[in-house]
Amino acid sequence: MIGYLIDMDGVVYRGGELIPGSDKFINQLIKKDIPFRFMTNNSQRTRLDVVSKLERLGISVEEQHVFTCAMATARYLASHNAKATAFIIGEGGLLTALHKSGIAINDQSPDFVIIGEGRTFNLELVEKAVDLVNAGAKLISTNPDLSCPTPTGMRPGCGAMTAMIEATTGRKAFSLGKPNPIMMRMVRKDLSLSTRETVVIGDMMETDIFGAVQLEYDSVLVLSGGTKRSELHNFAYQPGEVHQTLAHYGRSAGILPDSSLVFN
Numbered sequence: 140m141i142g143y144l145i146d147m148d149g150v151v152y153r154g155g156e157l158i159p160g161s162d163k164f165i166n167q168l169i170k171k172d173i174p175f176r177f178m179t180n181n182s183q184r185t186r187l188d189v190v191s192k193l194e195r196l197g198i199s200v201e202e203q204h205v206f207t208c209a210m211a212t213a214r215y216l217a218s219h220n221a222k223a224t225a226f227i228i229g230e231g232g233l234l235t236a237l238h239k240s241g242i243a244i245n246d247q248s249p250d251f252v253i254i255g256e257g258r259t260f261n262l263e264l265v266e267k268a269v270d271l272v273n274a275g276a277k278l279i280s281t282n283p284d285l286s287c288p289t290p291t292g293m294r295p296g297c298g299a300m301t302a303m304i305e306a307t308t309g310r311k312a313f314s315l316g317k318p319n320p321i322m323m324r325m326v327r328k329d330l331s332l333s334t335r336e337t338v339v340i341g342d343m344m345e346t347d348i349f350g351a352v353q354l355e356y357d358s359v360l361v362l363s364g365g366t367k368r369s370e371l372h373n374f375a376y377q378p379g380e381v382h383q384t385l386a387h388y389g390r391s392a393g394i395l396p397d398s399s400l401v402f403n
């Protein structure tokens with residue numbers, strides 16, 4: 140059996156737009172009972188938010204199909220300290236995941252300061268985070284992405300926001316999202332797959348493909364997002380396969396019929 144860990148942004152959609160054919164690919168996985176999880180470094184949205192966004196794009200999945208870096212962060216921290224508390228700079232996806240794992244919010248003497256994706260970032264919160272880290276709270280970042288693509292260009296990612304607190308405190312954050320093997324392994328186990336049954340499909344070399352390489356999963360790079368074919372020679376590690384889009388991969392893997400449309 141083969142199962143897929145599928146990145147979303149740059150693979151299934153770009154911003155608010157479906158990448159042509161990715162809906163057909165996902166629908167075939169469901170029809171053929173092929174196990175998969177969407178594996179995302181976006182900690183802003185809850186599982187339900189993701190399901191609802193996909194629904195708008197014509198892809199009908201369940202909450203169980205979604206695994207976010209906020210969930211990886213919450214589950215990991217809770218598994219090591221059942222009574223952990225945290226101060227967070229982040230949004231609904233992170234808050235929900237922490238609460239589900241039993242981690243309470245505390246802005247006085249938290250065990251952790253956790254930075255996630257979002258638009259609530261301001262200097263007052265950063266100053267508070269810096270004070271708490273200097274007082275002994277451990278600095279955690281839901282994901283290391285420095286920038287995220289937007290329809291008009293780029294926005295600062297969680298890694299860039301975390302960098303401000305790292306620079307001020309001199310402490311380095313521990314990041315749980317892709318390519319951290321902790322998250323990549325959690326998602327595989329969630330599907331009850333073995334290492335050699337696991338295939339990662341993503342658009343970013345530094346997170347999706349590097350994560351797969353570290354755990355010896357098969358990997359597929361799609362060129363519909365943040366990586367151009369001409370950039371591949373810059374990396375010491377390589378994806379197992381390279382395809383234009385998810386639909387192109389689907390055809391070559393026999394998941395989509397040959398007669399289905401392929402877009403360039």
Ligand SMILES: [Mg+2]
Nearest residue numbers: 146148149342
């Ligand atoms: Mg991506």
